[in-house]
Amino acid sequence: MIQTLEEGMKDQSKRIKIPMEIRPFDVGYRIVNQHGNPLALKNGASIFALPSLAEKAIKKEFSKNDPDFDIEKHFVEEVAIVNLSKFHSYFEEVE
Structure with a gap:
């Protein structure tokens, strides 16, 4: 199935958004080289x-x-930073 960019954006906006305060992860960014290795300070x-x-x-x-x-x-790569205590409590609330 092929979607146009516009159709993909509509589908994306229909998804359930998890509020930031209970989200078990944060988003971060890192720079990687062409082989996928992250660069660090x-x-x-x-x-x-x-x-x-x-x-x-x-x-x-x-x-x-x-x-x-x-x-x-x-390249800039988006990564998830998992907070294990939030992650654990998030799944306790769901059950």
């Missing part, structure tokens, strides 16, 4: 709150040692 940080923050931080860090570093060759 020297302090180990690799997940950021916004895609633009991820791009800025990684570009700043990697441009120090490699002046030819091109952020455009890398």
Whole structure:
């Protein structure tokens, strides 16, 4: 089955939205290279709150040692950050 972008958006908006305060996960963003390996800062940080923050931080860090570093060759990836205590309590409430 093939859907147009417009049809897909309509289907997406019909789904049940989980309120943020009880959602058992948060969304974060990281930069990955063409092989799928995440890039991290020297302090180990690799997940950021916004895609633009991820791009800025990684570009700043990697441009120090490699002046030819091109952020455009890398991809922003959305990741779920699971809060295990919220995750556990979410399923207790559902049962």
